Amino acid sequence: MNFGKWLGFFSLLIALYILWEIRQLVLLIFAAIVLATALNRLVQKFNRWGIKRNLAVIATLSLFALITLLFLLLVVPPFIAQFQKLVALIPDVFKEVRSQLVQLYQQRPDLFPALPTATDLLVQIQTFGTQLFRNFFKIFSNTFIVFLQVLFVFVLTIMFLVNTQAYRRAGLFLFPSFYRRRADKILSKCEVALGNWFAGIVINSLFVATFSGIGLLLLQIDLVLTHALLAGLLNFIPNIGPTMSIVFPIMIALLDAPWKIVAVGILYIIIQNLESYWLSPIVMAKQVSLLPAVTLASQIFFTTFFGILGLILALPLTVIAKTWIEEALFKDILDPWQQKPSIP
Numbered sequence: 001m002n003f004g005k006w007l008g009f010f011s012l013l014i015a016l017y018i019l020w021e022i023r024q025l026v027l028l029i030f031a032a033i034v035l036a037t038a039l040n041r042l043v044q045k046f047n048r049w050g051i052k053r054n055l056a057v058i059a060t061l062s063l064f065a066l067i068t069l070l071f072l073l074l075v076v077p078p079f080i081a082q083f084q085k086l087v088a089l090i091p092d093v094f095k096e097v098r099s100q101l102v103q104l105y106q107q108r109p110d111l112f113p114a115l116p117t118a119t120d121l122l123v124q125i126q127t128f129g130t131q132l133f134r135n136f137f138k139i140f141s142n143t144f145i146v147f148l149q150v151l152f153v154f155v156l157t158i159m160f161l162v163n164t165q166a167y168r169r170a171g172l173f174l175f176p177s178f179y180r181r182r183a184d185k186i187l188s189k190c191e192v193a194l195g196n197w198f199a200g201i202v203i204n205s206l207f208v209a210t211f212s213g214i215g216l217l218l219l220q221i222d223l224v225l226t227h228a229l230l231a232g233l234l235n236f237i238p239n240i241g242p243t244m245s246i247v248f249p250i251m252i253a254l255l256d257a258p259w260k261i262v263a264v265g266i267l268y269i270i271i272q273n274l275e276s277y278w279l280s281p282i283v284m285a286k287q288v289s290l291l292p293a294v295t296l297a298s299q300i301f302f303t304t305f306f307g308i309l310g311l312i313l314a315l316p317l318t319v320i321a322k323t324w325i326e327e328a329l330f331k332d333i334l335d336p337w338q339q340k341p342s343i344p
Contacts, residue, residue, distance in 0.1 A: 028152055028153055032153045032157045032160060034194055035154075036161045037195055039161055040161060042063070043057055043161065075225075075229070082225055089251070168184075186323065194320070200280070204280060205235040208231050210232075211271050215267040221249050222252050227245075237299070238299070238315060239296050290318060290319070290322065295318065298315070298317070298321075302317055
């Protein structure tokens with residue numbers, strides 16, 4: 001290679017290294033893009049009603065601000081109060097588990113043949129569980145940093161929404177001139193895919209939160225608002241989220257009545273099956289289809305490299321990656337690839 005190609009190659013390596021070092025910032029920018037894409041669909045709907053874009057953007061942002069304000073005033077305070085009660089009950093849950101295991105050990109010691117003493121093992125289990133939950137809630141400990149990150153995402157979202165085409169044109173300059181028109185079409189498909197995913201996951205999460213709350217209310221499980229809201233929020237994380245959401249109501253049921261543990265498990269299984277096999281095929285009919293194995297692998301991949309933020313954004317990142325692979329790699333490179341005829 002000549003000097004220019006070597007210079008371009010090393011520049012690419014340096015750019016990739018810089019992107020890796022600021023990967024958390026890149027993920028926050030991507031989160032803003034996802035949110036701006038979702039809000040832009042509402043702006044486009046206002047446009048179709050004859051409202052000019054500037055007024056449509058103002059109306060969309062005002063509606064979003066109103067919904068956010070109502071959520072913060074009406075939902076967040078009772079949720080925080082109930083969540084604090086839930087955290088305070090965790091030691092009682094471990095004591096109950098320990099008591100049940102001690103009774104089981106006294107009745108059936110043959111079930112614990114490899115244990116030196118049941119008491120030592122139970123103390124270790126309680127210590128491990130407490131540490132596990134402490135690390136889990138550590139995500140929410142640094143409130144100020146989380147607040148700044150959320151504020152940064154919202155500010156970027158407003159900037160992207162107000163001047164969408166300018167930022168889009170700036171992004172297209174990253175592609176070679178001969179490919180920019182094609183890249184613009186792929187970006188449009190990514191926008192549609194992201195919008196469909198976001199609308200579908202919001203509807204699914206509202207369904208899960210509503211029916212979880214109704215079911216837990218009928219079962220008379222305490223702290224219903226917290227459980228229902230967590231079930232809806234964690235539904236944004238496929239596979240892992242629904243499994244995590246069932247832990248807390250089962251813990252509360254354990255302190256109340258043993259039969260409620262089974263009832264809560266059955267309730268959540270029914271809701272998840274309804275959401276997976278009935279609601280999702282209807283709501284997400286136009287969504288980019290992802291195989292379950294691909295979804296799980298992408299969650300592990302993005303979580304490994306980007307942490308908890310990568311886990312939250314794993315699905316939209318996978319949707320974008322799938323769209324680009326299908327359009328740029330398969331349709332533009334592999335499909336037109338013709339095998340040269342062999343010379344006899």
